[in-house]
Amino acid sequence: MSPSSQIKIKSKQPNLQKSIFSVMSALAISEKAINLSQGFPDFPCHPKLVELLHKYAKAGHNQYAPMPGIPVLRERIAEKVEDLYGAKYNPETEITITAGATEALYAAITTIVHPGDEVIVFEPWYDAYIPTIEYSGGRVITIPLELPDFHIDWAKVNKAVSAKTKAIILNSPHNPTGAILSAEDIEQLVAIVKNSSIMLISDEVYEHIIFDGQAHQSLAKYKELAERSFVIGSFGKTFHATGWKVGYCLAPRELMAEFQKIHQFITFSVNTPAQYAYAAFLLEKDYYLELAGFYQKKRDLFLKLMDTSRFEPLACTGTYFQLMGYKNISEENDLEFTRRLTVEHKIASIPTSVFYKAGIDNKIVRFCFAKKDETLEQAAELLCRI
Numbered sequence: 001m002s003p004s005s006q007i008k009i010k011s012k013q014p015n016l017q018k019s020i021f022s023v024m025s026a027l028a029i030s031e032k033a034i035n036l037s038q039g040f041p042d043f044p045c046h047p048k049l050v051e052l053l054h055k056y057a058k059a060g061h062n063q064y065a066p067m068p069g070i071p072v073l074r075e076r077i078a079e080k081v082e083d084l085y086g087a088k089y090n091p092e093t094e095i096t097i098t099a100g101a102t103e104a105l106y107a108a109i110t111t112i113v114h115p116g117d118e119v120i121v122f123e124p125w126y127d128a129y130i131p132t133i134e135y136s137g138g139r140v141i142t143i144p145l146e147l148p149d150f151h152i153d154w155a156k157v158n159k160a161v162s163a164k165t166k167a168i169i170l171n172s173p174h175n176p177t178g179a180i181l182s183a184e185d186i187e188q189l190v191a192i193v194k195n196s197s198i199m200l201i202s203d204e205v206y207e208h209i210i211f212d213g214q215a216h217q218s219l220a221k222y223k224e225l226a227e228r229s230f231v232i233g234s235f236g237k238t239f240h241a242t243g244w245k246v247g248y249c250l251a252p253r254e255l256m257a258e259f260q261k262i263h264q265f266i267t268f269s270v271n272t273p274a275q276y277a278y279a280a281f282l283l284e285k286d287y288y289l290e291l292a293g294f295y296q297k298k299r300d301l302f303l304k305l306m307d308t309s310r311f312e313p314l315a316c317t318g319t320y321f322q323l324m325g326y327k328n329i330s331e332e333n334d335l336e337f338t339r340r341l342t343v344e345h346k347i348a349s350i351p352t353s354v355f356y357k358a359g360i361d362n363k364i365v366r367f368c369f370a371k372k373d374e375t376l377e378q379a380a381e382l383l384c385r386i
């Protein structure tokens with residue numbers, strides 16, 4: 001159907017293209033390629049979680065949840081965050097359940113960014129941040145992470161901070177690079193924000209997927225950071241249930257009160273039986289505490305299988321993404337290369353240049369290894385032939 005000739009829609013996001021994740025997943029389907037592009041598991045979530053969802057739906061928990069989320073789930077999150085990071089969040093006033101981390105990011109950014117505000121974002125970035133900052137009238141200040149390990153150059157951050165800096169967005173473990181924040185990074189961050197009004201939005205959706213004995217540096221752990229932060233998590237990533245779209249946000253009371261004003265008119269509340277199911281499932285801590293070991297095995301398997309390929313792996317300390325350089329294989333730009341990889345070699349991946357403002361092409365692609373071992377074996381066999 002075409003719109004009426006009287007209807008002229010003025011785009012609020014004139015330069016925004018369809019997300020690369022939708023593009024590559026659609027191409028993977030049409031090309032019958034193995035999909036190592038979008039970040040979701042091809043194995044089921046725990047059957048007990050599905051049973052719990054069924055149990056609570058059958059028991060009649062099918063009406064609106066309270067706007068901030070059901071109390072028992074907020075209490076369980078408060079307990080978990082205190083256990084892991086020693087942080088005390090009041091479940092009544094400082095925790096909100098959201099429709100995935102995506103909604104929490106949108107609500108946090110729109111809560112604080114006013115026209116003219118500057119927000120510092122590291123590139124390559126997870127692609128949900130920039131459109132929302134711009135939509136809110138904010139100005140994005142990008143700082144490139146330093147190759148080959150994608151660390152933050154704090155001198156560059158210091159230089160980028162101005163009187164207009166409203167917030168810095170952090171993401172650790174980091175998508176797409178697999179880099180993590182270290183204790184030294186935290187010290188640098190503390191030094192930069194102390195005595196300032198800069199707020200922090202910390203995307204920690206991969207908090208439990210961290211390797212080689214490293215500890216996750218949640219901003220919740222550091223009082224001087226937590227008191228100016230929105231800390232965002234996602235059960236989709238932790239419990240292999242990305243389609244349930246349940247996440248949460250932690251923030252000090254006054255920040256959370258403003259956050260909830262935005263949240264209440266995006267979704268109002270999040271699906272009720274899934275909240276009950278997660279509240280019960282969170283009691284069994286092993287499910288999330290063993291996640292790092294589970295994914296480290298997958299990372300190591302994928303790297304071993306790729307040993308004889310001409311791709312060059314970069315360090316991956318967290319998340320379920322492995323970056324690989326392809327300079328030895330092709331001089332094509334990464335958009336052409338990933339397209340050809342999907343069409344000709346039947347493996348879908350993600351180009352990384354799309355996560356840079358200036359489209360910097362480092363000839364690096366991202367593979368998702370949250371896949372069954374058989375999927376990784378089949379994919380590596382095809383990749384090793386290239």
Ligand SMILES: Cc1ncc(COP(=O)(O)O)c(C=O)c1O
Nearest residue numbers: 100101102126175205234236247
């Ligand atoms: C870094 C990062 N943040 C947020 C999200 C969105 O999480 P959710 O599916 O819970 O909305 C993703 C999903 O891929 C992600 O990788």
